[in-house]
Amino acid sequence: MYKVLSNVSKYIVYNGLRKTSPVLHEASITTLNLNQQPIPKQPIPDLKQTTERYLRSLKPLLTDDEYKNTERIVSEFLITGAGPRLHAKLLxxxxxxDNWMKEWWLEVAYLGYRLPVIVHSSPGTVGPPITFHRPDDMxxxxxRLITAVCNYNEMIKSGKIKQEMAHNDPLDMQPYGMILGTHRRPNKVIDKLLHTDEAKHIIIISNNNFFKLCVVNKDGILSEGKLVAAVKDIADRSNTQGKPIGILTGNDRDTWAKDYSLLLELGNNRNIIKDIESSLFILCLDKDLPKDAFNEKNNASVRAVQSMTGCSSYVNAGNRWHDKTVQYIISADGFIGMEYEHSPCEGIPVAVLHDYVLKYIAARENSAMDRMSVDFPRPELLKFETNDAIDCAIEIATDTVDKLSDNIDMECFTFDKFGADAIKAIKLSPDSFIQIAMQVTFYNLQKKAPAHYESATLRRFINARxxxxxxxxxxxVEFAKIMLSGKCKSKQQKKEMMIRAINTHKEYAAQAATGQSVDRHLFGLKMIAKSEGTELPELYKDVGYTRSTYFNLTSSQVPYKSASFMCYGPVVPDGYGCCYNPRPKDILFACSSFKSCNETNTRDFACVLQQTLYDMRDIGSE
Incomplete structure (x- = not known):
């Protein structure tokens, strides 16, 4: 029996499926309980407090006349308008x-998002370069990667993962149970998120060919020797390139949903897709990138695109299935990376998995390989059937993916002048220090303040995002202006202004982490208004709201213990994305913008950011 619960409509669909297949559930339904301590519910802030903080956040983004008008609109919303009534319904x-925002956010931010998941939504992870001296090394x-992920999965399923804490507050561990065995199924208007806790197989894609490999049997995880033999067998059987069926998953979601329905009707495709959906994770064995891919970009920047899209249809863009939450990627030219579909969780649990895998492999780096087994479960080739309509859909998806891959402009680098330790040594917050450096950089390039989004986790609260x-x-903004004005200000004056900017950011970050910020509360009130079918309050049409939510600088800290980093694209056509991993002695950055925008330039952003970091440390050390 095959069980699918839609997260929106809550209905059950039954289809014939081999009895050995795992049961797939709605993603919020898992048999696991990973919280040893109770987690409180996500609060709803005081309405007056939210409006005050909202207005404060708008001051640097609006003209005096715009601000005065927005102030009037907010006052009416709070006192005589819809605000109190919507707030009461939200309460x-x-x-x-158990969480007032959970279903809304999953639907609006992820499953209802219709642009391609690649670049726009699904982040990539780039690990440190590796060296393979001979084919068998890969x-x-x-x-070893497969073994590490399976060991990690067993640790999660057994509930042995340690409860994380933020100071004295326990953090929700449920997201750790939602990474492996999860899949996003395309669907018209709103996709569905599926999850199983019972996955025993993985999917390996090689040269666009799909294979199913059972990695766990009654005796446990397959031995290393059997896994090596199985992977080699897949590589040997993939000399002929398969049709790039996987590239269909990189198209916009409505087109992919339509193509998915066509695909299901042919041959054994329905069962193949069920095998993909119910797998633990996907492993992509990529082809080497052509040498000219590195002509204009460093290795990290090129690998970032490989992790997000596969680079191009000529290389590895067909060697993907972007709906799977975890896709690990290895290529013989020394790349280890991952792409993750963002719907079930944020980046930090994914980073923890990735660090675990790299640590496991590194610990065995000098150990001899188990003898390659001749007695191994032969991977099953999953051969999709196609017709003219699917072939046409592949051509259209190929065009979409190639254009997006070519348009995303990455500059990824290791800032090695100093790291978090040096920032702490001058008694400043590393995260706030880096955030202010980004704003000075944006102001330097654009001569205006950014609507700057930084992601704050709400894992202090149950099922929060x-x-x-x-x-x-x-x-x-005052600090950015002083840094760029050329007016003679003493280092001490600059330091005082920098510290004020950093401390204000720390204050905003603390509010966000405790569920007392602005955006999710306003989002909740907006969703209540939409559910009533009434016209949205004027607040949501006002320039204050539209400008402050047009995030032309999007950033997040995703800390890895390894020399790895996460990367993603901007969320608006004329914006920048910037993900960073501050380590004790260095900081890894992944900066992005779109080549199609004449107003942005990723290389300029990366260069100015590095100089700004250096200048700010110089000021702070005074």
Missing amino acids: ERYQNT YVYAA TECIRSTSIES
Whole structure:
């Protein structure tokens, strides 16, 4: 029996499926309970407090006349308008749900998002370069990666993962149970998120060919020797390139949903897709990138695109299935990376998995490989059937993916002048320091303040996701202006202004992390208004709201213990994305913008950011 619960409509669909297949559930339904300590519900802030903080965040983004008008609109919303009534209904929802935002956010931010998941939504992860001296080395690495992920999965399923804490507050561990065995199924208007806790097989894609490999049997995880033999067998059987069926998953979601329905009707495709959906994760064995891919970009920047899209249809863009939450990627030219579909969780649990895998492999780096087994479960080739309509759909998807891959402009680098330790040594917050540096950089290039989004985790609360830290403040803009004005200000004056900007950011970040910021509360009120079918309050049509939510600088800290980093594209056509991993002695950055925008330039952003970091440390050390 095959069970699928839609996260929106809550109905059950039954289809014939081999009895050995795992049962797939709605993603919020898992048999696991990973929280040893109880986690409180996500609060709803005081309405007056939210409006005050909202207005404060708008000051650096609006003209005086715009601000005065927005102030009037907010006052009317709070006192005589829809605000109190919507807030009261939101409080009712708080009482009747374990998390008032969970379903709305999953639907609006992810499953209802219709652009391609690649670049726009699904982040890539780039690991440190590796060296394979002979072909078998890659097979051994792949086998150890599979073992590491399976060991990690067993640790999660057994509930042995340690409860994380933020100071004295326990953090929700449920997202760790949602990474492996999860899949996003395309569907018209709103996709479905599926999850199983019972996956025993993985999917390996090689040269666009799909294989099913059972990695766990009654005796446990397959031995390293058997896994090496199975991976080598897949590589040997993939000399002929398969049709790039996987590239269909990189198209916009409505087109992919339509093509998915066509695909299901042919041959054994329905069962193949069920095998993909119910797998633990996907492993992509990529082809080497052509040498000219590195003509204009460093290795990290090129690998970032490989992790997000596969680079191009001529290389590895067909060697993907972007709906799977975890896709590990290995290529013989020394790349280890991952792409993750963002719907079920944020980046930090994914980073923890990735670090675990790299640590496991590194610990065995000098150990001899288990003898390659001749007695191994032969991987099953999953051969899709196609027709003219699917072939046409592949051509259209190929065009979409190639254009997007070519348009995303990455500049990824290791800032090695100093790291978090040096920032702490001058008694400043590393995260706030980096955030203010980004704003000075943006102001330097654009001569205006950014609507700057930084992601804050809400894992202090059960089934919560993120809040927006509105990083731009009056203080940060004042500091940016002074840094660029050329007017003679003493280092001490600059230091005082820098510290004010950093402390304001720390204050905003603390509010966000405790569920007391602006954006999710306003989002909840907006969703209540939409559910009533009435016209949205004027607040949501006002320039204050539209400008402050047009995030032309999007950023997040994703800390890895390894020399790895996460990367993603901007969220608006004329914006920048910037993900960073501050380590004790260095900081890894992944900066992005779109080549199609004449107003942005990723290389300029990366260069100015590095100089700004250096200048700020110089000021702070005074």
